[in-house]
Amino acid sequence: MSSPLVGVLGGMGPLATVDLLHKIIEETPASRDQDHVPVVAWNVPQIPDRQQALAGTGESPLPMLLHAVRQLNHLSVSHIVVPCNTAHHWFDALAEESYAPLIHIADATLHAITLPADAKKAPQKIGLIATHGTLNVGWYQQRFAAQLGAETVVPDEQEMTTLFVPGCYAVKRGELQHGGRLLDQLAARLVARGAERLVLACTEVPPALETVSSRWRDISIDPTRALAQACVRIWLQR
Amino acid sequence: MSSPLVGVLGGMGPLATVDLLHKIIEETPASRDQDHVPVVAWNVPQIPDRQQALAGTGESPLPMLLHAVRQLNHLSVSHIVVPCNTAHHWFDALAEESYAPLIHIADATLHAITLPADAKKAPQKIGLIATHGTLNVGWYQQRFAAQLGAETVVPDEQEMTTLFVPGCYAVKRGELQHGGRLLDQLAARLVARGAERLVLACTEVPPALETVSSRWRDISIDPTRALAQACVRIWLQR
Numbered sequence: 001m002s003s004p005l006v007g008v009l010g011g012m013g014p015l016a017t018v019d020l021l022h023k024i025i026e027e028t029p030a031s032r033d034q035d036h037v038p039v040v041a042w043n044v045p046q047i048p049d050r051q052q053a054l055a056g057t058g059e060s061p062l063p064m065l066l067h068a069v070r071q072l073n074h075l076s077v078s079h080i081v082v083p084c085n086t087a088h089h090w091f092d093a094l095a096e097e098s099y100a101p102l103i104h105i106a107d108a109t110l111h112a113i114t115l116p117a118d119a120k121k122a123p124q125k126i127g128l129i130a131t132h133g134t135l136n137v138g139w140y141q142q143r144f145a146a147q148l149g150a151e152t153v154v155p156d157e158q159e160m161t162t163l164f165v166p167g168c169y170a171v172k173r174g175e176l177q178h179g180g181r182l183l184d185q186l187a188a189r190l191v192a193r194g195a196e197r198l199v200l201a202c203t204e205v206p207p208a209l210e211t212v213s214s215r216w217r218d219i220s221i222d223p224t225r226a227l228a229q230a231c232v233r234i235w236l237q238r
Numbered sequence: 239m240s241s242p243l244v245g246v247l248g249g250m251g252p253l254a255t256v257d258l259l260h261k262i263i264e265e266t267p268a269s270r271d272q273d274h275v276p277v278v279a280w281n282v283p284q285i286p287d288r289q290q291a292l293a294g295t296g297e298s299p300l301p302m303l304l305h306a307v308r309q310l311n312h313l314s315v316s317h318i319v320v321p322c323n324t325a326h327h328w329f330d331a332l333a334e335e336s337y338a339p340l341i342h343i344a345d346a347t348l349h350a351i352t353l354p355a356d357a358k359k360a361p362q363k364i365g366l367i368a369t370h371g372t373l374n375v376g377w378y379q380q381r382f383a384a385q386l387g388a389e390t391v392v393p394d395e396q397e398m399t400t401l402f403v404p405g406c407y408a409v410k411r412g413e414l415q416h417g418g419r420l421l422d423q424l425a426a427r428l429v430a431r432g433a434e435r436l437v438l439a440c441t442e443v444p445p446a447l448e449t450v451s452s453r454w455r456d457i458s459i460d461p462t463r464a465l466a467q468a469c470v471r472i473w474l475q476r
Contacts, residue, residue, distance in 0.1 A: 013271040044276040
């Protein structure tokens with residue numbers, strides 16, 4: 001196999017892409033520039049809104065996503081990752097168009113949950129903190145059931161309305177303390193219902209829990225970091 | 239003119255590229271994803287060491303830099319920026335190879351110094367904090383003299399040995415407090431010799447001065463941020 005070159009289909013939003021690039025660097029054992037993962041990032045945010053498209057109120061992002069996949073393939077990338085949970089709605093169509101294999105963010109997350117260090121204690125119940133869009137489509141729940149035999153604990157509608165949504169929008173406004181307190185409460189609710197691990201499948205949640213030094217960080221998994229770890233594995237296994 | 243697409247020739251090091259991408263986002267007036275600058279970043283750090291090449295002890299990075307320029311041009315980028323001061327040694331050869339124009343980091347810095355808000359008080363003396371390589375090549379000094387009629391105040395050899403070099407290496411080791419104190423002393427020396435503005439042309443310096451809340455931050459210019467501002471101008475003037 002030729003040398004890896006990770007293609008990042010980004011821009012959704014642009015900061016989530018920068019966050020992934022930063023985490024790839026953090027996760028790489030390196031003592032000099034040349035040890036780091038080679039990456040090409042397509043960080044072009046002029047893609048129709050994914051939430052609106054899914055709600056039937058906006059145009060489809062698929063043509064621009066396919067264009068990005070073709071551009072990354074022109075550069076002979078060896079793999080493609082997409083640092084946006086919602087964009088995975090179009091994963092199959094993108095994978096079909098791409099010569100380079102795509103890595104699914106939920107597969108990367110699953111791998112992070114089943115790391116050897118944790119093998120002795122496979123979780124029976126996994127809490128999932130995510131948008132309505134990600135919760136409804138069921139990728140995470142299906143994988144946890146099929147691969148781990150684990151049940152997924154999700155927020156109920158009242159928790160989405162009073163904790164998740166206002167927590168996320170507080171973070172988007174820069175009010176990380178306030179958002180962190182709400183999301184920390186949501187995490188506590190899922191743990192109270194038996195969740196042994198928490199998957200924070202929305203980019204606002206990890207920084208908010210960090211800000212309030214949430215006690216639930218130790219059992220939490222950040223899918224963006226899991227995706228970064230998948231990129232580093234590809235590079236180290238070359 | 240077709241829509242801008244900024245190409246970033248990065249990887250030197252990979253974190254400096256991520257820093258530029260982050261500052262492009264910070265500098266953009268945006269209320270939604272689609273308002274942000276479209277960027278493609280070639281963040282491939284497998285480029286021969288620039289310092290060693292300049293010292294005559296390592297192979298030239300030019301062939302790999304030219305390859306990166308060609309790859310970015312394949313994607314029809316409208317402009318190319320290089321978030322690495324040292325790599326600008328090969329600027330002319332890269333500009334000659336590229337269909338898309340390259341923006342020189344020292345030109346972007348010059349623009350930041352001459353922003354309208356500062357026009358009433360054009361500096362007569364500008365302090366320059368940079369590596370030996372950047373100091374010796376003289377891009378900044380030549381531009382300050384030719385465009386502003388300003389003199390450049392640089393560290394003397396003793397200040398390089400006792401303040402700049404140990405300060406930078408402290409930052410590279412993660413000792414930002416210690417590094418910040420040394421670099422803050424260096425800044426004070428240049429100001430004592432008449433510098434009215436300081437150009438921090440080495441990526442270690444801005445975070446170190448930030449850490450120690452240096453009083454000299456207000457008169458300082460970060461060339462990476464100036465390069466980000468140049469990218470944002472291109473986008474807003476489309």
